[in-house]
Amino acid sequence: MLTRYLPVFDWARRYDRATLTSDLLAAAIVTIMLIPQSLAYAMLAGLPPVVGLYASILPLIAYAIFGTSRTLAVGPVAVISLLTATAAGAVALPGSPEYLAATVTLALLSGLILVAMGIFRLGFVANLLSHPVISGFITASGLLIATGQLGHILGVKAKGDTMVEQTVSLLRALPEANLPTLAIGASATAFLFWARKGLRPALVRLGLAPGLAALLARTGPVIAVTLSTLAVRMFDLTLAGVRVVGEVPQGLPPIGLPPTHLGSWATLAPAAFLIALIGFVESMSVAQTLAAKRRQSIRPDQELIGLGAANLFAAFSGGFPVTGGFARSVVNFDAGAETPAAGAFAAAGIALASLFLTPLLHFLPIAVLAATIIVAVLSLIDLDAIRRIWKFSRFDFAALAGTILVTLGWGVETGIITGVALSVMLHLWQSSRPHIAEIGQIPGTEHFRNVLRHDVVCAPEILSLRIDESLFFGNARAIEGVVQSAVAERLEVRHVVLNCAAVNGIDGSALESLELIMHRLADAGIALHLSEIKGPVMERLARSDFLTHLSGRVFLSHHEALAELSPETTLACDTAIHRPIDAARVFPAKPRRPA
Amino acid sequence: MLTRYLPVFDWARRYDRATLTSDLLAAAIVTIMLIPQSLAYAMLAGLPPVVGLYASILPLIAYAIFGTSRTLAVGPVAVISLLTATAAGAVALPGSPEYLAATVTLALLSGLILVAMGIFRLGFVANLLSHPVISGFITASGLLIATGQLGHILGVKAKGDTMVEQTVSLLRALPEANLPTLAIGASATAFLFWARKGLRPALVRLGLAPGLAALLARTGPVIAVTLSTLAVRMFDLTLAGVRVVGEVPQGLPPIGLPPTHLGSWATLAPAAFLIALIGFVESMSVAQTLAAKRRQSIRPDQELIGLGAANLFAAFSGGFPVTGGFARSVVNFDAGAETPAAGAFAAAGIALASLFLTPLLHFLPIAVLAATIIVAVLSLIDLDAIRRIWKFSRFDFAALAGTILVTLGWGVETGIITGVALSVMLHLWQSSRPHIAEIGQIPGTEHFRNVLRHDVVCAPEILSLRIDESLFFGNARAIEGVVQSAVAERLEVRHVVLNCAAVNGIDGSALESLELIMHRLADAGIALHLSEIKGPVMERLARSDFLTHLSGRVFLSHHEALAELSPETTLACDTAIHRPIDAARVFPAKPRRPA
Structure with missing residues (x-):
């Protein structure tokens, strides 16, 4: 019973020195990788970068206690950050205290929704999100996010709500682009794209062991962040108009009841529900893929509780919605993590970073964070999957295309709801003509x-x-x-x-x-x-x-x-x-x- | 091709004297029965009684041209009238010109929606309304309608929006009940309940042929209306506080573009969609049952066009939403109607009635119309079906019970939407645990x-x-x-x-x-x-x-x-x-x- 609801008791009693060594090593690597990611996704969510660090401490510990995956790494992820920005942006101005309160409320509500779904075993609701809808949604979100970040690469401000408006405004602002920013942003983007495929073989050619090369190849963002920060500092590029992260407050996240108004709960509840559902689907997919490699199993109902707890802890430490991320979980797995303790150790690493490393982040250029985001989200777009779905079934393709078009034209929430409605309708249409x-x-x-x-x-x-x-x-x-x-x-x-x-x-x-x-x-x-x-x-x-x-x-x-x-x-x-x-x-x- | 979209050409070319005789006889009987029904359902929709007559003329002709059922009789029906009253009541005060404009708009929109669904073959959307949801919705609507009409029987005004509030207000107002109204209303209700089961055997005992007895037994409402009107007139009961229909304008309905504002279309569209869908499901069920008796077949996509045309014609002649009604269709069938021409002849009959008979309706007591409605809707409640569903499947029962409770507590539109969402969710839940x-x-x-x-x-x-x-x-x-x-x-x-x-x-x-x-x-x-x-x-x-x-x-x-x-x-x-x-x-x- 206890291990059913607190899986920590299952693995903790068999914990030994060898496991500890593996977990510590994995945690060190994940920590390094998490820092730029957390900063970038906080920026994507419209929040100060340090909030990304806050959202990567307590939630990891919560998941380590309640989650059933041995290797899932939770934290801010791109799609959830975009949903957060959209929902919070509808009720408050980015940068205002109300905006931060709204993101905390979203984490709180989606945490409560996930825990409730876990207790009442309602995980099946996630089945509403069919593969084509998820695939279309991620593709469209990726395009939306990438367009939104292009402004940071150019050093100009993208205006407008839809992708078309933003693209037009970016094209118009092109002549005013800040050249040093563009140089840093474009080279970081190019480097990161190359690093995804080319860094590992290059490291192997340099004589590194294949396993180590594979791990180091994942640290592309860390390399980009380090080098660009040094460059900005050394050449005083802030004077040339390169925007940097600036002052990042040192210290641990504030713990306590989030400053949230009950009145905003009703407004934010639908978005929190979507965040909960999409986060759960994404996280389950990653967790099951990794668990299968070691013939472990994942209990969906307990996963809901694990992710719910992570979001509640995020809310209580001034963060924003989190879920299991693909990239970081794979790094965690490849680095040899054996138990969720690796997540807890990574949390400790991030805590240390937010205590001592934040001054180093002062000269980190915004354009490099934008480049990290762009490369991460564009790599999620799977054109081949779209082609396969087209060939396999026109119905599934219709659901996918509908989701993409509506998401791009009318926004993420309308997009996902349309996708779900479309796939339910198409399913009904097909069953209404039984063979x-x-x-x-x-x-x-x-x-x-x-x-x-x-x-x-x-x-x-x-x-x-x-x-x-x-x-x-x-x-x-x-x-x-x-x-x-x-x-x-x-x-x-x-x-x-x-x-x-x-x-x-x-x-x-x-x-x-x-x-x-x-x-x-x-x-x-x-x-x-x-x-x-x-x-x-x-x-x-x-x-x-x-x-x-x-x-x-x-x-x-x-x-x-x-x-x-x-x-x-x-x-x-x-x-x-x-x-x-x-x-x-x-x-x-x-x-x-x-x- | 022509007979596909205009089924009238299919039956009209084989039309002969014998068919004409059967159709004329059926039309005469249906006309007599339609008059009190039309008045009553117009009242239920919050409209002047004469609008009920208007909605029973051109729509019948439209359906005769475009519909595929040989015996379906369209016109105002209880559940659709309730939905109309709810939707129109949300945007205007009953009795105001805006209210009439809203009901006309609802007919226009649901007509357009039905025709569009027919052209694009979207009839499958009606499958969203599962049997338990329809059954629960009709039960709950029946209770709502009956409670709403009780005030007319008592001669007091029911206040409040929910059934509970209305019941409480009726109980409070009981001491102020108008006794002559109560006497007329209660005896009409008792007579109509008895007539449903007892009139036919009584007529047979009086020596009538069983077929004729069965037909005459359906004229219970006509008898009640005639007798009560005579009683009010002879004993001057209006002076004793019995409310009557009053002045009914003589003449044919106004033909022309309905006075509707485009602005109200968006507000009324969801309700019009529900009216279209529920009307279609109800009508199809009646049409298929009757067609099966004579081994005829019904084409769902063309039925959508037929019902859509009927609603468009209703809108263009100052009416309100109509659909195929169960009681009148059965009368039409039993009376020997062979082609949709019977419907057109009944339309002519109603037109004659609105030209010449309306003065006779002046002293018709409202309480008797309320009694007609109450008996009609309560007879739709099938407690045995609810018991059977409970025994057959807890899931289906949950969908049914949810629909009833939400309809009673939060109204018809929320009720039907909750029912649909519930049945889709329960279906997903079941398929999420495949055997x-x-x-x-x-x-x-x-x-x-x-x-x-x-x-x-x-x-x-x-x-x-x-x-x-x-x-x-x-x-x-x-x-x-x-x-x-x-x-x-x-x-x-x-x-x-x-x-x-x-x-x-x-x-x-x-x-x-x-x-x-x-x-x-x-x-x-x-x-x-x-x-x-x-x-x-x-x-x-x-x-x-x-x-x-x-x-x-x-x-x-x-x-x-x-x-x-x-x-x-x-x-x-x-x-x-x-x-x-x-x-x-x-x-x-x-x-x-x-x-």
Whole structure:
């Protein structure tokens, strides 16, 4: 019980010296990497850089206690920071105390929502976010974020709310670009792009061990930050107009109840819900991928509690919403982290950094932070995935394209909501046209197949339909329509046999529809039979009185149904290998229409 | 093509004298029945009674031209009138010209929405309204409407917005009840309740033919209206405080562009969408039930156009939203209507009534109209259906109960939206825990069954899972989790074989999850195989490159997979009838957990 809700007790009692060494090493590397990332994502969220450090201390400790992943590294991430900036920007001006209060409230609310979802086991709600929607959302957010940061690279201010407006304003401001800033920003961007793919092989060529090279290759942002800070300091580039981070307050984050107004809770709740949901989906995906590599497992409900606790701790230490990040978790994993203690040690590292290292950050150019963000978010855009989805299914592509377009044109919140609505609608549209095949007997066998695909035999007075879907409210009415049209076209039909071999489930709407189908068929003098019902469906049907007043019968096999209802045809067909079949009983390939 | 979009050309060219006679007779009966109903539902919608007549003329002609049902009778109905009153009441005061403009706008917008849905074949959107939600909504609306009308029966004014407030205000006002009004209202209610069940047998006992008795039994409201009007007139009951309909303007409805402001369109659009959707679902259900009795079929997309046209015509003749009504359609059907011309003739009948009969309606007591409404809506409440849903499925019951409670407590629009959200969520919740069974071979056969239900044999290094659901975004992540937990628990597993015999479809999210499962298994040194994939699923998978880089293989049958991957076990098992099976290969009933 205790280890169920506090996974820390599971791994802590088996903690030993070897694990400690691995965890400490991983923590050191993650700490170095987290510093520029935290500063950058705080800037993206519209907050002072130091808040990024604050959000990377206590939340890591909270996740270490409550989380189920051994190697997930939580902290500020790009998409969540963008959502935070959008939601907080709608209620307050960036830089104002109200803005900081709004981001703290968002962390608090999304923490509460995540914990509540964990306790009530509501993690399934995240399933609303289908892969194409998530993929489209990340692509669009990446483009939005990158455009927003371009101004920092150029040393000008991007104006406007939409991407188009911002791009236009950037193009107009191009002549006023600050050249030293542009030089630093562009070279940092180029270096970081190269470092993603080229640094590791370069280090290997320099003679480093492949494992060490892979780890060091991840420190591209740290190298860029260090070198550019030194350059600004040495050449006094601030005088040439290069904007730097400036004074960063030294010390640990303020602990305490966040200064939040209950009045703003209702306004921020929908955004907090989105932040919670998207953060959870992103984090779960990273956690499961890493856990699989070591055959560990992740408990989604406890993950909700772990991430919720991380956000609550963020709120109580003056931070903003956090979640499990992909890049840092992979570094943590590759650096050999074995338990969540590595996260706690990284938290200690960041705490030390915010106590002692902040003066060194004074001359860090904003343009380099922007470059870090741009490279990180553009690398999340997976054009190949978009191409694959296009090829695989036009429906999924529609959901993806809709999410991208609406996110770019109307903003992140509208985008994600549209995406969810679209994918639910498209799913309903698809289930509203369930695959229903008329089936006939393959002569000489007891097999039944689609009349349109195989040479089969049917008795004219019997309509055999195989429903290739579970029955639920999304397709219940469509099945009414299909059965009704089929019997309206074939006036000689006296029996309808529904083959339910592919029906995995049935809900109340579908039961109601089956009742209606039965009564409507009875009004036309036709009996309704069912065949090959699966165990769980049969058990469910037995809870209603549908089977007791069924106009026809329930048959174990479709062959049994036909043998009972039309023994003559069936006999002819079973022995077809030996005898010719009465031609009149061979069903024509196209259904006949009334004259 | 022409008969596709104008079904009138289909039946009109075969129209003959016999059909004319049947249609005229049916129209006469429906006209008589429609008059009190139209007045009552206009009152329920907060409109002058004559508007009810207006809404029963041109819409019927429009439906006769565009609709596909031969016997559906359109006009004002209770639930739609309530929705109209709620939506219009939110933007204007009942009785004001703005209120009338709002109801006309609602008819116009819902007409446009229905026609657009018909043209773009979006009828599937109505599937969002599951049977339990519709059932709950009608029950709750019935209670709301009945409570709202009780004041008219008592001769007092019900105050408050919610049912509880109205009930309290009615109880408080009880001492001030107008006794003559109460006497008329209560006796009309009692008579109408009795007439629903008792009038037909009573008429048969009086010697009428059963068919005629059944028809006359439906005229209960007409009898109540006639008798009570005569009573009020003869005994001058208006002087005793009995409220009557009063002056009803004589003449045909005003034809022309409705006086509507574009500004109000955005405000009224969501309500118009709900009115369109609920009206369509209700109407389709009636139309299909009646069509089935005569083996006719209904085309949903054309029905949308037919109902849309009816609402547009209602808007252009000063009416309010209409749809196909259950009671009047059944009367039309029973009275022998054979074509939609019966509807057009009934329209002519109502037009004559509004030209010449309106003076007779002056002394019609409001209490009797309220009694008509109360009896009609309470008869729609099907407590037995609620009991059946409770027994059949707790999920469906939750959707139903949620819809009832929210409709009663927060109003009709919030109620229906909550119901839809609830049923989508519950569906997702259910699909987020798909039925996945570990399967093993039944010794001596090539059949594979659930290890928990049957005595089966498994090879320890092979995990065979049968997925009993179509794969889509709702359950894709759950399947990742199940596979991951299963292999995390069984460290000896080297192959995972997913049996897809029950998988009817797969979407992009599920493909993505299969990719992830494959890569994660590969990271742990496990191969992923698939077996018994259905044709459509195979075709879909072939559009991606999943199959080409699958770590394992695709097998036609599960037996083939096992025979290939663990020939030893399979051989032992195939011949089990003759030889004992190696005990070590018999899978223990409970999955082993790691120590």
